[in-house]
Amino acid sequence: MRLILLGPPGSGKGTQSARLAGRYGVPQIGTGDMLRAAVDAGTGLGRQAKAYIDAGELVPDELVVEIVRQRMAEPDAAAGWLLDGFPRTAEQARRLDEVLEQSAKEIDRAVLIEVPDDEIVRRLGGRRVCAACGAVFHLDWKRPAVQGVCDLCGGRLRQRSDDAEETVRERLRVYREQTAPLARHYEKLSVLVAVDGRGSVNQVFDRIDGVL
Numbered sequence: 001m002r003l004i005l006l007g008p009p010g011s012g013k014g015t016q017s018a019r020l021a022g023r024y025g026v027p028q029i030g031t032g033d034m035l036r037a038a039v040d041a042g043t044g045l046g047r048q049a050k051a052y053i054d055a056g057e058l059v060p061d062e063l064v065v066e067i068v069r070q071r072m073a074e075p076d077a078a079a080g081w082l083l084d085g086f087p088r089t090a091e092q093a094r095r096l097d098e099v100l101e102q103s104a105k106e107i108d109r110a111v112l113i114e115v116p117d118d119e120i121v122r123r124l125g126g127r128r129v130c131a132a133c134g135a136v137f138h139l140d141w142k143r144p145a146v147q148g149v150c151d152l153c154g155g156r157l158r159q160r161s162d163d164a165e166e167t168v169r170e171r172l173r174v175y176r177e178q179t180a181p182l183a184r185h186y187e188k189l190s191v192l193v194a195v196d197g198r199g200s201v202n203q204v205f206d207r208i209d210g211v212l
């Protein structure tokens with residue numbers, strides 16, 4: 001199974017792709033997660049990516065395409081994968097098409113998760129992430145037992161650098177300008193399905209699983 005999850009920031013791509021990866025037995029390849037790991041590790045890639053991420057802008061195509069290409073070449077991705085947050089530009093989509101063509105493979109589905117802007121700002125504004133284990137909490141609907149402390153490992157909870165409201169608005173602008181037009185590309189390939197991303201995580205999962 002080769003899947004792409006498309007959708008604005010905060011639409012639930014990461015949440016749903018973790019579940020779908022388990023359901024379909026393929027690795028989740030999340031470019032945001034890989035880039036943040038590189039930032040935390042202080043690698044050359046991380047140092048280059050940090051300023052773009054903090055500003056809500058896209059990291060240059062050549063950096064992102066390369067990490068995805070390397071990850072897709074690992075043995076666990078031979079039988080399929082789930083791309084979360086990639087492609088995000090026309091150039092990234094073109095490069096992905098190229099890689100697939102070279103290996104005579106095709107995308108099975110591109111799932112577009114649709115969520116209105118006000119819901120996105122609410123979701124991302126309240127998100128807190130454990131600095132140690134990556135567990136995700138929310139100030140309104142998934143509060144930790146002790147404020148600022150992870151229920152799972154006792155790590156410190158922090159707000160993602162790009163979840164400040166102003167940066168979220170910029171991420172939405174960038175999404176509309178550069179990523180939203182990709183839906184048309186996958187529509188032309190007859191693999192696009194749009195899913196309502198409102199409602200509970202389980203409801204959205206069932207909708208996606210239903211169309212797959």
Ligand code: AP5
Pocket residue numbers: 007008009010011012013014015016031032033035052053054056057058059060061064084085086087088092123124126127128136137138162171197198199200201202204
């Ligand atoms: P990335 O990490 O990919 O950020 P994003 O797409 O903006 O995604 P988010 O993680 O904010 O949202 P999501 O849709 O995954 O939703 P999630 O499940 O987390 O990228 C970050 C940055 O890295 C980019 O801005 C860019 O700089 C760079 N980058 C990454 N990929 C790149 C690329 N290909 N090219 C160039 N640059 C790239 O959920 C969000 C919140 O909502 C969570 O709190 C969650 O618990 C909650 N939630 C989820 N589902 C529900 C629900 N149904 N109901 C209520 N709450 C929900």
